[in-house]
Amino acid sequence: MAMEIFESGLSWEVRANSRHYHKHKQKKSFLCFHWGRYADNVVHSYKYSPLTFLPLTLFEQFQRVANLYFLLMLVMQCIPAISSVPWYITIIPLVTVLSVRGLKDLVNDMARRRSDFEVNSRPCDILVSQSFDSAQWKDLCVGDVLRIHKDQVIPADLLLLCSSEPHSLCYVETADIDGETNLKYRQALSATHTQLTSQPSDETLAAFDGLLLCEEPNNSLYTFRGELHWQGECHPLDHAHVLLRGTVLRNTAFAYGVAIYTGADTKILRNSGKQRVKTTQVEKVFNRVVIGIVLSVLLVALLHAILSGVFSSQVMGNADISSTVVVNANPVYTGFLTFWSYIILLSPAMPIALYISFELIHTVHSQFIGWDMEMYWQPAGRPAQARNTSLNEELGQVGYLLSDKTGTLTQNRLVLRQCCIAGEIYGDASVRAEDVEPMDLSWNPFSCGGLHMSAPSLVEKLRGQQCPPSRQFLTALSLCHTVVTEWKEEALFYQSASPDEETLVGAARELGWVFLSRARDFISVSELGVTRQYQLLALLDFTSKRRRMSVLVREPEGGLKLYCKGADIVILERLHKDLQYQERTERALELFSQACLRTLCVAVRSVPEASWEQWRKTLAQSAAMATCDRDALLEKLYDQMERELQLLGVTAIEDRLQEGVPETIALLQQAGLKVWVLTGDKKETAVNIGYSCKLLDPDTRLLEWQELRQILQAPDPGVSFFKARQMELWAVDKKMAGAKTAVVLTGPELAEFDQRPEWGSTFMSLAEHCQSVLCCRVTPGQKADIVKLVRKHTSSVTMAIGDGANDVNMIKTAHVGVGMAGVEGGQAVQNADFALSQFRFLQRLLLIHGRWSYRRISLFLRYFLFKTCGFALVHIWFGFFNGFSALSMYETWFIALYTVLYSSFPVMCLGFFEKDVSAESSLSWPELYKSGQRQELSSPLILALSLLYAVYSSLVLFFIPFGVFYDTALDYQTMAFTVAMAATFTATIEIMLLTRNWTKINIAAVCVSVVLFFIGTGITHSTVLFKKAPADYIFIGVLAKAFVDPVVWLTALLTAWTAVLPSFTAHAVNITLTVHDKQKVHSISPQPVELKSTFRRGTSLRRSPNALF
C-alpha cells in the first residue's frame, strides 16, 4: 500500500470523520520551529502581538541603514573623547522617526487583525458526532464533514459527497477564484451519491469512513488528483468533485463535503503568493546614494584622521608655545579619536530627517488621492484609497499596466444590443446602452426591464402574428440553452453557466417568449401569454471544439424541430443551400463585429420523424460504448443532425465595458504605457474585449502561439519577428508596418515558458514592439508569473490591476497593485496598494497624482541631498585649517535646528504643493508622463549631479568666508555664524528656485524659515539661556555683535549667491532655451486627446470575435 502511494504521488492522506487523527498532526509552530502536517483553517496575516511588537518593529526599522547608522552615531556621541557634537543633537530626530514609523505599522497591523478575525469567525456547519453543529471557520479540521448552505462561501477545499440536487449536482460561483460570475457545476461520485442520499441523514454521513489519498497541496486551480477508498472500492477523483475554498454555493439547497485541504493548504491560499514589502525605484536609487555618501564619509574621516596624526606630530615638534595647542602626545591615538569625531561631525550629510519628511510627504500624497473628488464613485459612495502609503511616486513611473478583464475592464454585464432576423436589423448599437429609449412592454407581465434594445417594429411583428421567422427566432432563444429557473419572491430568476445564455433567455422573456421551467423531459415556455410544453428529445451540448449547441424538441403540435445556435463560422457552413437572407445576414454580422458585439447565429431545422428514429437508435448504441471512442463518435453523430439548417437570425451581445475604458487605455498608451490584459476567460472573449476597448485596432495582427513559438525558437528572433510582421502587413498597408501587432497567449502555452527560461527575454524584447499582449485562460499563479517575467526582463515599473481574489497574487507581485473596489469580495482591495472604483480613475491616479508625486518626491530628494550635504561637507574643508581636529564649523544648536526648523518647511511645501502643469494639462498632454518612465528626475546621474552641486556649494560656503576672515581680528564664533547664515540663505534661495507653484503656504514657509533662523539663533545666543547652562550656550552675544557688522552680512550674501549661482544659471539657461520648445509642444497638440469615434474598418485580418459562451 505504502509503495503504491509513493508511486502514484498521492501522499496526502485524509480520513473522513476522524478529527482526532488529524488534530494530532496539525501544524504548529513555536518561534521559528514548525512541525505537523495539516494546516489549521485559521488565516493570520497580522505580524505583531503585544509582546512582540516592540522587538519586531525595532528589528524591522533598524534594517533601514539610515536608522542603524544614526543609532551608531548616538552611541558614539556619548563618548566624550570623540564627541564633536553633543548627543542630544541626534536623539531627538531618531526617536521621532522610530515612533512615527512604529505607530503607523501598528495601525496597519490592527486593521489586518480585524479583517483576519472577520474571516476566521465566519460560520459553518461541522458534523460532530452524529449531528451538525454550528461552528466557525477557524474550528475546521481536515477530515471534517461539512454542510454548506445555499449562498454560503465554502470554507476549505472539500470533496463533494452529495447534495440536495438530483445526481448530487451542485452549482458554484467562482468569482473570487477566476473572476467569472457564471455558475459552474460540480458533481459528487455516483458511489457516494447513491449510498449517502438513499437515506439522507446525519447518521449516514457520520458513518462515512472513506480514506482519501490525494496529491500534496498545490496551487493548480484546475486540476486535482486523488482516490477515494471506501467500502473496499477505489474511486478516482478529479477537480469536478472538489469544491474550492472561496467559491460560493449557488442554486443548491445544501451540499455535503469532506475537508481535504484547510487554511494555508487550500488552493486559493496557495495561489495568493507572499506578502512583500514594496520599495519604490526612487527610494532604491536614493538608498544607493546614501550608502555612497556613508562610504565617502568614512573615506574622508580616514583621510582626516591620518592627516590629524601627521599634524599633531608636527606641531609637537615645535619648540614654542604653539605646540601646547595639541594636548595629546600620541599621534596615532589622536588620529584614531579624530576618525570617530569626523564620522560624527559629518553624519548630518546623511539626512535622517529626510526619512521622516519623506514619510510625511507620502502620507499627504496618499490623502490627496483619497480626497480627490473626481476619483470618488458616487453610486457606491466610495472614494479612491491609497492603502500603501509609500508607493506614490511609483505611480508616476509605470511602464507596464497588467489588467484583469472581467470586472476591471468590463462591468461583467452582458446586454443584447441588436439582432438580425430574416435579414432585418433591429436595435441601434451607435446609441449607448443607457440612452436606449425603453420600449413599452407593459403588455408583458413577465417583463422586468433590462432590455437595452429598442425595436418597436419587432414587437409589432411579434404581437401581430406576422413574420413567422421572428417568432421562431424567439422560440429558439427560449428553448436552446442550459439555463435553470428559480422562483424567488414571486419573481422568475435565471441562473446559468454562461452569462451569454442568461442574457439571451432574459431578452426573449422581455419580448414575450418566457422560459418558465425545465423538467427532465419537458421545457415549458410562455409564448405571448400562451404556455406551451415542448418535449426535450435531445440536448447536443456545447464544447469549445464544436462551438455550437442544439436542442431537439417535439412541438406541442407534434412536429420535430432542431434549434441550434453557435459561432457564425460553424453555423453558416451548415446551412441549407438556397438561402434568402444570406447576403444580408453576413452584412449584419460584419456590422455587429465592427461595433464590437459578440454575435451568435441561430438556426432551425425541421427533422423528419424517420431520421430521428434512426438517429436515436445510433445514439443509444454509441452512448453505451466504451469511453475513449465515445466522444468522437458522439461528435460525428451530432454533426449528422446539425445539418441543412435554416438561418433564423443573429444575436449581438455587448460585453459592457466600464465607463471610459477605451478613452483611458488610449490615453495611457499615449502616455507610453504598455497595457496588457491577463484574464481567466476564453481567448475569443478576451480578444473581443481587446477590440472593443481599443486596446487592439481593427487592423491589428494577432500573433498566436504557433507563430510566436517559431519566432522564439528562431536563432535570431528579432529579425524573424520583423520579417514575419512586415511580410504580411506589407500587402495590406505600408504604414501599418509599425506596431500593429498583438500577442495572444493562453495559460497552457505560457506554461511552456517554465521549461524554456531563455524564451523570457526574447519574448519581452518582442513584446516591447507589440501593441499589446493578451493572456487568456491563465491561473492566478500564472498572472503573477507574467508580472515576474516583465519585472525580470525590463527595468520598467509594473502595475497590476484587478478586482477578484484571482488577481491577488499578481497585485502583490507587481511594483504597484491596484484593486478595483467591486460590488463583492474585496480580496483584491485587501491586498492592493491602491483601491479604485472605476478603471477610468487610473487616468487621474497615474497621469495626475502619480506624475505630481514623482516630480515632487524627486525634487524633494534632490533638494534634501543638496541642502544637507552642502551644509555638512563644509567640515571637510575647515578641517584643513584647524589641524584636522574635527572642530565644528557651526554652533551645535544650529546643526540640530537647521534640518528641523530652518530649512524643512519650504521643502515640505514643495513636496506637498509643487506642480509644473495643472491637472487638466497633465491629462491633455499625456506625453509628459514619459519623463517618469525614463526616470528623468531621479536617475543616479541626476542625484550624482546634485551631490556634485552640494560639494561645490560646501566649497563656496567655506572658502569665501575663509578669504574674508583670513588674517583678521574676526573670531571663530563670528565666522561660524556667518557660514551658518550663508548656509541658511543658500538653502532658502535654492528652494525658491525650485518652487514653481507658489501658494500662500509656500511663501509663508520661506519667510518663516528665515525668520526662525534669526529667532532661533537669537535664543541660543541669549544671555538667559547662557546663565542656565554656560557649557551649552557658549555662543552668547554673537548674533547681536554680528548683526551690526556689515562684513558679516556682505560675506553671507556673497557666499549664498555664489553657492546657488550654478543652479541659477542652469535655470536661466533652461528658460532661455526651452521657452520655444514648450511653445512647440503646445502647438503640436493644441487640443486634448480625443478618441476618434469612427474607426476604420479593418481588412480581412480582422477576426470575427464571435464566441459561444
Place this chain on the structure above:
Amino acid sequence: MVKQEKEFVNRPDNTAFTQQRLPAWQPMLSAGIIIPGFVLIGLAFIGIGVALFVTSQSIQVLEVDYTGVEQSSPCFKCSDPDVKNCVCKMEFNIDSLFKGPVFFYYGLSNYFQNYRGYGVSKDPNQLSGDLDSFKVPSDSCAPYEYVGKTPIVPCGSVANSMFNDSFKLYQIVSGAKIQVTLDGKGIAWWTDYNVKYRNPSVTPLKNAFNGTVKPTFWSKPAYELDPTDPANNGFINQDFLVWMRRAALPNFRKLYRRITEGDYAKGLPAGNYSLEIAYNYPVLSFDGRKKNEFLGIAYLVIGSMCVVMSIVMLIVYAKFKFPEEE
C-alpha cells in the same frame, strides 16, 4: 433629507486644499526677465565690490614684524626663548597722517587657536566665577589642571597660552620721545566681560585665588594682570578676554589697543615712531601681511561673472530665437 445626506457618505471635502487647487502664483519667467535680471544683479555686485575695494584702499595699514627671525632685526636677540625679560625697539616712520581712531593689533600666524582639543581645554564654570571650580577644575583642562596638587586658575590650554607681549608706542619729535596713550578698554566684547566671564564676588579679588596657582606660562597671576585698573583684572581683564575669544583661522590678529584719547585721538601725524616691545611670547615663524581686500575683489569677480554670463545667454537666446522667426 436623511437619504440625501446618506448619498454623500464618504464623499471627500470639496476644498481647494483637498482638491489640490490652492490658488498659486506660477512665475512665468522668460528670457526677457532673466537676462536683464542677471545683468542687474551683476552690476549690483560690481557696485558693492567697487565700494568695498575703495573703502579698503582708504584704510591705512602699517605692519611691523618684530618676530626677529633675521639677524638684522632689533628683536633678534629676544627670539631666543632662553632670554628672559627682553625688551626690543622697532623704529618706523609714518609719511602721512594716520586718521583716527587708530587701532593697534597684534597678529599671529600658523597658530591653531581653532584646534578643537585646545578650544575645549577650559572650565566655563571657573571662568564664570564659581569658587568650587577653583578648587576642583574641570577635567577638560587637563593637562593644565594642577601643578602638583594645587589647582591652576584659570586652568586649561587656552588661558595658559595667553599672549603676553606688551607694547609701548612713542613718537620721536626732535629726539624726544612722547608716549602715545593706548586705550586698553573696549577691546573685548561687552557680553564677554559682563555676562560670559565673571570674577568671583570676593573682595579683594586676590583672596579668591588663595590655594591656587597661576598658569605655568604666566608671569603674573590673574588678579594682577592690569596694575593700573583694579576693575580690569581677573577673568574680565580685556586682554585676557580678547585672547579667550578664539580665532577662526590659523592666521589671525587680535585687537591690542585703541588710540582714542589724548593728543593722538585724531590720528597719528607723520613722523618717526618707536615701538617698544616687552618680548615674552615665544613664537617663531611669521608670514603673510596684507590689507584684506578679499571681499571687495570677490564681489567684483562674481558680479562680472554674472554680467558675462548674461551676455553669453543673450547670444544663445538670439541664436535660438532668430531661426524660429524665419
